[in-house]
Amino acid sequence: MKSLTKYVGWTALVLALIYVGLELSKHFENLPTVELTVYSAGAICLAILTYSTAMFSWGIGWGVLLIGLGESSSLLKAFSIIGVSQITKYVPGNVVHHIGRVALAKRDGLSATRVLSSMLLELAWMLAAAVSCAALALALGGREVLLEQSYLGGMAAVSALFAPGLLILILHFQRPRFFFDHFPENYLVSPGMTVFALNYGTQIVSFLLHGAAISVLAIGVLNLESGNYWLSVGVFSFSWLVGFVAPGAPAGLGVRDAVMIAGLSLAYSTGDAIMLAAIHRIVSVVGDVVVFVSALLVRRISCVERGQA
DSSP states (O other), X not given: OHHHHHHHHHHHHHHHHHHHHHHHHHHGXXXXXXXXXXXXXXXXXXXXXXXXXXXXXHHHHHHHHHHHTXXXXXXXXXXXXXXXXXXXXXXXXXXXXXXXXXXXXXXXXXXXXXXXXXXXXXXXXXXXXXXXHHHHHHHHHTHHHHOSOHHHHHHHHHHHHHHHHHHHHHHHHHOOHHHHHHSOTTTSOOOOHHHHHHHHHHHHHHHHHHHHHHHHHHHHTSOOSOOOHHHHHHHHHHHHHHHHTOTTSGGGTTHHHHHHHHHHTTTSOHHHHHHHHHHHHHHHHHHHHHHHHHHHHHHHHHHHHHHHO
């Protein structure tokens, strides 16, 4: 099963890189010129800040799960662990950051069992949030095309937002046989619905902020008339889902970019979509560095405070 997953992931990566290369060669002459002005520089900085805030929301959500599982942790400590470990997602294999998170958590005195439990639950809620945001974007952004009645669009949006999370809750509390066969009874403890709701909410906020970063770049850097916010949210959420099945691609490199180009081409010219995806990739790398440095500072301050205490 592992070799099959690896084969599918690397195949997806190769196909994505071929697609990006073909689109780039075909539309190279149509790529927009990016001028670095005060306005565009400000937009880039705002996009980096928005991206970093999305990562912070993710870290806080994980901290909520840890506390709900009975771990004596703080939200800032959880963010610092994620912020430091996530920089290694650029290592091929796309698993080093998970190993690093467990290692850092154990170094900080956290229970490995609870950390692994929280990461498993977090993954389920991240997948649910990505599906919710992609469907929500389709319901709201595509309402004029797909649905004639606005109230139907609203109903679809509400269903898209809560249905995946409700399904995860049912599966978790009913404890299907899969869980009993693969995990001990005390491994998947339930942290409670309030904790689940808070974690799910932080994941939703994170995906919405990622979409906002793309919209800011579209308007502020490429001078496009509209940022197409809901399209940006939907494209990013769907690209994250597709990148999830490509375990060999570091940080979803190539796969997510291909999906973003294809999705953004629905609203922009292919040249604009390629440039927007490229700028967003650069912003995400810089944003990860900002989060990494911020997390290091949090850890350093925490160590100093413990030393003084």
